[in-house]
Amino acid sequence: MHPNSVLGGPIFITRYLNTDQAVARNVPRCHAALLTANFATTDRFANLVTVIREGCERLLVDPVTHSFTYPGFLDKSTYTALPYAPDNVISASTLLGNAAELRSVVQETLSFQQELNADILIAPYFYARDLDDPRLRANIRLISESRGHLGAGDNVPPLFAMICIGGVVLDSPPQVDDLARQYLELDVQGYLITVENLDDRSASAERLMGLAQLVSRLQVDRDIVIASIASYGQVLTALGANGFSAGVGWLETFREASLQPGRIPFAADRTPRAQYYYIPEILSYVHPDELQTLFDSDTGSETMRERWCQCDVCQGNTLPTEVGDKKRHFLLRRHQEMHELGSAAPKYRPQHMRQRLEEALELANIIEEEALIRIPTEHFVRWIAIIDTLMSTSRSAPTDVDPAELDRTIQEARRRPDDTDRP
Numbered sequence: 001m002h003p004n005s006v007l008g009g010p011i012f013i014t015r016y017l018n019t020d021q022a023v024a025r026n027v028p029r030c031h032a033a034l035l036t037a038n039f040a041t042t043d044r045f046a047n048l049v050t051v052i053r054e055g056c057e058r059l060l061v062d063p064v065t066h067s068f069t070y071p072g073f074l075d076k077s078t079y080t081a082l083p084y085a086p087d088n089v090i091s092a093s094t095l096l097g098n099a100a101e102l103r104s105v106v107q108e109t110l111s112f113q114q115e116l117n118a119d120i121l122i123a124p125y126f127y128a129r130d131l132d133d134p135r136l137r138a139n140i141r142l143i144s145e146s147r148g149h150l151g152a153g154d155n156v157p158p159l160f161a162m163i164c165i166g167g168v169v170l171d172s173p174p175q176v177d178d179l180a181r182q183y184l185e186l187d188v189q190g191y192l193i194t195v196e197n198l199d200d201r202s203a204s205a206e207r208l209m210g211l212a213q214l215v216s217r218l219q220v221d222r223d224i225v226i227a228s229i230a231s232y233g234q235v236l237t238a239l240g241a242n243g244f245s246a247g248v249g250w251l252e253t254f255r256e257a258s259l260q261p262g263r264i265p266f267a268a269d270r271t272p273r274a275q276y277y278y279i280p281e282i283l284s285y286v287h288p289d290e291l292q293t294l295f296d297s298d299t300g301s302e303t304m305r306e307r308w309c310q311c312d313v314c315q316g317n318t319l320p321t322e323v324g325d326k327k328r329h330f331l332l333r334r335h336q337e338m339h340e341l342g343s344a345a346p347k348y349r350p351q352h353m354r355q356r357l358e359e360a361l362e363l364a365n366i367i368e369e370e371a372l373i374r375i376p377t378e379h380f381v382r383w384i385a386i387i388d389t390l391m392s393t394s395r396s397a398p399t400d401v402d403p404a405e406l407d408r409t410i411q412e413a414r415r416r417p418d419d420t421d422r423p
C-alpha cells in the first residue's frame with residue numbers, strides 16, 4: 001500500500017443487499033461500504049440507503065453501468081430509473097462514436113454518486129470480456145472523460161476506475177501486463193477489480209496468479225479493491241491490495257449471465273446460502289446441518305468446541321440460527337480478520353496469511369477426523385503456492401513467474417499437510 005492511499009487498509013468493504021437493512025443497522029460503523037446505485041432509485045430502499053450511508057466512514061456507489069450493454073436491465077425498474085440509464089441497450093462502439101452522448105453518461109453517472117454523498121467516485125464502466133472487446137476501449141475513454149469532467153485539485157473527490165474483466169485475460173501474463181499498462185496510464189487514485197464468474201475455490205492457480213499479478217502491477221501508487229470475492233480477497237490484501245468487497249455472509253460474484261433478461265433476482269437465488277455459517281479459522285462457510293454436527297457435544301469436533309466463536313452474537317456458547325445473526329457474526333469476524341492482518345507490518349502480511357492457510361489446512365484435517373466432516377481445502381494449497389511463488393520472485397518483475405515453477409510449488413504445498421504427523 002502506498003503512502004498517499006485514499007482508503008488505507010486492510011479493509012473489508014461491505015456490499016449490502018436490499019434484505020440487509022437490519023444487519024446494517026446493528027453492526028458497528030464500518031470503514032467503507034459499497035452501495036449498488038440502483039438501490040437509490042426507489043423509495044422502497046430509502047431507509048437502507050440512509051443506514052448504509054450513516055454506518056460507514058466512506059461510501060462508494062457502484063454505478064452498475066455495465067448492465068446497459070445487456071437487455072436484462074430493461075426488465076428491472078430500479079435500473080431503468082437511474083438518471084443515466086439509456087432508453088435501450090447501448091453498444092460501446094456507438095458510444096465511442098458519439099462524444100456528446102459519452103460526456104453526458106459520464107456527467108450524469110458522477111453527479112448521481114455525488115448526490116448520494118459518495119466519498120469516492122467510480123467512473124462509468126462496462127464489462128470487457130477480453131482485451132479485444134470494444135468495451136475496454138470505451139472504459140478507457142469513460143475514465144479519461146470522468147477525469148476531464150471532475151478536473152484535478154484538493155477539492156475534487158478521489159476517482160476510482162472499475163476494471164470489470166473476463167477471467168481469460170488473467171490466464172495470460174502478457175495480457176495482464178497489457179491491461180495493467182493501459183489502466184496505469186489513467187489519472188485515477190484507485191481501482192476496483194471485478195473478474196467475471198470468479199470462484200476463488202475452483203479457479204485455476206494460473207488465473208488466481210494472474211489476479212495477484214494484476215494487483216501487484218497496479219498497486220505502485222494507487223489504491224486497489226477486489227470486488228466480490230471470498231477469502232482469496234484476504235490473500236490479495238496480504239499481497240498489497242487495500243482490501244476487498246463482498247456481500248454480507250456471502251459474496252456477490254459478478255456473472256455476465258445475470259445481466260441477461262429473465263434472470264432470477266439475487267435475493268431469491270441467495271436465500272439458502274445466507275444460512276451458512278462463516279468459520280474464519282478454516283476460511284470457510286459451513287452448511288447449517290454440518291454446523292450442528294460439528295459443534296455437537298457427543299459427535300462433534302472437540303477442537304472446534306474449544307475454539308467456539310467469542311463474538312457478540314455467538315458469545316462462546318451459542319450458534320446463530322437466524323440469518324441476520326449469522327450475518328452479524330460474519331461481519332464482526334471479518335472485520336476482526338482484517339484488523340489482525342493490519343496488525344502485521346505490510347512486509348509480514350503474506351507470511352501472516354500463509355500461516356493462516358496452513359492452520360486452516362491442519363484444522364480441516366482435525367475436523368475430518370473428529371467429526372467426519374470434510375471441509376474442502378484444495379484451493380488453500382493453490383493459494384499458498386501463489387504466495388510462495390510471488391515471495392520468491394518478488395525481487396524480479398512480478399510478471400516473470402514461470403508457470404512450471406508455480407506447478408512445482410503447488411506440488412510441494414500439497415505434500416506438506418500430509419507430511420505433518422499428528423498424534
Ligand SMILES: [Zn+2]
Nearest residue numbers: 309311314329
Ligand atoms: Zn460469532
